[in-house]
Amino acid sequence: MNELTILNIKVRQDAEGRYCLNDCHRASGVENSKRPSLWLENKQTQELIEEMAGKSQSRNSCFDGKQPVSRIRGGNNSGVWACKELVYAYAMWISPAFHLQVIRAFDALVAGKITPPQYAIPKTYAAALLEAARLAEENEQHKVEIALQKAMIDEAAPKVVALGILAAAESDKGxxxxxxxxxxxxxxxxxxxxxxxxxxxxxxxxxxxxxxxxxxxxxxxxxxxxxxxxxxxxxxxxxxxxxxxxxxxxxxxxxxxxxxxxxxxxxxxxxxx
Incomplete structure (x- = not known):
């Protein structure tokens, strides 16, 4: 089964198909001011979860009676686990740039682009040279994509850092x-x-x-x-x-x-x- 991967970080799923927001937080590269536990305390987040939890009880719900979010304390699976819709909401709370990365990651997952490509073994020296050239070209294209992703994150980084400093200033104490x-x-x-x-x-x-x-x-x-x-x-x-x-x-x-x-x-x- 394909796995959700965001910026080369694999995002785990629990038995009910919810995604680990702690893995998403790690993929975003931001600091403690954007960790999932703080997002859960947000008023808009709580209202969204209440709305989704209410709909999960209806017969026509896409949640099939499952809770949209679960918080586990301690153990190997500790953290916040959320449905896809809440993953989108959490990513948007982190930054627009990271939200875009999450959208693309889910699109790639649906399209089946996560599966590693299968390469044929070259049978001649000439074929091996051609294959090496093709792989080099793919590698360069991959480097370009990574650079674009980093540029988008770097653009949002000053705002993220500023928010982190403000949050720390309010909570840290001598x-x-x-x-x-x-x-x-x-x-x-x-x-x-x-x-x-x-x-x-x-x-x-x-x-x-x-x-x-x-x-x-x-x-x-x-x-x-x-x-x-x-x-x-x-x-x-x-x-x-x-x-x-x-x-x-x-x-x-x-x-x-x-x-x-x-x-x-x-x-x-x-x-x-």
Whole structure:
């Protein structure tokens, strides 16, 4: 069976024919600001899913009673899985250029262009030379197509990067602000990121450690400041905790509070007996 391929990235399907939006996100090459989980939180996305889910229950529905979207947490198939119509909607949310690539990928899939071509083995030296020339020409044409695709993506890239910067600026927080939001204080947050290897100390300042960076919990953000001595504007890297990292810490705090509450309840029961 042919597979959907977008910009040389294979997009997996689940047992009900839905496509993996995480694979689509990887094919788009954009950053965290366009990941599927954020798209699902969009109001228009939710309205579209509700409309499609309602129609999936009707007899004449093309969904045959299947849900248009599924979200799996953990395991080998974790991610967001969506029907073809939602793949189009997600691609358009990422960028017009990527939306066009997805349309072409589905057109190629329907037309059966995904199947690798079968080449005949040349029987003579002359035939081999002709075949080599033909393959070289096809390769050049493929390079041209890739260059055009890259140009379209590059054209949309500044807008995508700008949106990513704005999203990051709103969600990333320093240790002090994270401590205020989580209501645990700056020192507690500092101790947590050091204990869990999200950060390391560089002098008196925190620096994003490898584990924290690769998991998307923390990052270093360039910022400008005015030198008090020279008055010049300088650039420095500030330690920031991402929204994913803050959510992870909040989960840890909630789990710890729940355990403490259970211990207190057990202690109260023992004292009562």
């Amino acid at each position: 240790v002090r602000d994270a401590g205020r939001e989580l209501e645990v204080g700056q020192q507690w947050v500092s101790a947590f990121v050091l204990e869990h290897k999200w950060a390391c100390k560089e002098g008196r300042k925190l620096k994003a450690a490898h584990y924290g960076r690769v998991n998307g919990y923390v990052r270093m953000c360039p910022s400008t400041y005015t030198d008090k001595v020279t008055g010049e504007t300088r650039v420095r890297d500030d330690f920031k905790i991402t929204r994913k990292g803050i959510d992870r810490i909040a989960h840890h705090i909630a789990k710890r509070k729940l355990m403490n509450e259970r211990r207190n309840e057990e202690r109260s029961l023992m004292e009562a007996n």
